[in-house]
Amino acid sequence: MEHFKITEVELWEYISKSADASTIQKVEKWMDSSDFDETLFIEISTIHNHTSEQNPSVENAKQRFFDSVKPKRAIWKSMLKYAAVLVAIIAGTYFYNTVFSNNQIVVQTTYGEQRSIKLPDGSKIRLNALTRLSYDVDTPRTLFLEGEAFFEVAKDTVHPFTVTTPDHIKVTALGTSFNVRAYIDSPTTETKLLTGKVEVTSETQFKETFVMIPDDEVIFYKSTKEVVTSKMNLNTSRIAWKEGKIQFENKTFSDIAVDLKAQFGRQIRFENKDIAATKFTGSFKTTTPIDEIFEILTISKDFTYELNQETNEWIIQ
Helix, strand or coil, X not given: CCCCCCCHHHHHHHHXXXXXXXXXXHHHHHHCCCCCCHHHHHHHHHHHHHHXXXXXXXXXXXXXXXXXXXXXXXXXXXXXXXXXXXXXXXXXXHHHHHHHCCCEEEXXXXXXXXXXXXXXXXXXXXXXXXXXXXXXXXXEEEEEEEEEEEEECCCCCCCCEEEECCCCEEEEECCCEEEEEECCCCCEEEEXXXXXXXXXXXXXXXXXXXXXXXXXXXXXXXXXXXXXXXXXXXXXXXCHHHHCEEEEEEEEHHHHHHHHHHHXXXXXXXXXXXXXXCEEEXXXXXXXXXXXXXXXXXXXXXXXXXXXXXXXXXXXX
């Protein structure tokens, strides 16, 4: 009997209708097999339906669920009983977000996706791939960021604009434009300032206050708690991802892998720590296939790579 193993990434792509033909075929074969995990399917569907719009409608979510699934007739009846569970979960989550969380707004992107939003105060934000931004509707200038985003802040001298990251780094601005990169699995948190002035502080990680002026870059290294300040390289794109590029300068392969995962939707696992710690400099279009990026990197450092189809991850040796 043939067995199927589906990753959460593939399932998310299928439910969000961003999967390629081979992934669609793989997921549907899995759904029609004895390996089908209905609980996992419900969980991923619920997350997608709830985060795909700011004011989710239970009925719309229910309809989107059935429209996106398109299950085989043999398992259609078994899926019906989960619809009520799905609607209950969505309704309960919506109630929690609108009442108990004081109208918290959450905006997020998936693999390879970018999204632009405008806050009530006129500030503009562009989210990079695999990013989650949240704020309370009553305090839209106080935000929490997990991932990467570019901010163009509307000036307001009375209400400072703050962005807090998962590792408790706070970036405070009045009227300015800056970029924050704060992926959880990245070894660093980075702030780049284009215009205006910002302060970088933390109540738990360091005592200093770093005041940034245009073209400054502040990098916090999570493992050592070290903060490094420098000037951006003006010969390269300062905010490359906004221009459709994956760009890195003297970065470790393990940190580059965070950006590659966000763009291409596959985990990268290093079986050689020396390769993971190797530093590279390069610039690629986001349309460049990931295996081509790997191949070019092998020119400066010899390593091998392969895609594990079962686990849907790249193995670097």
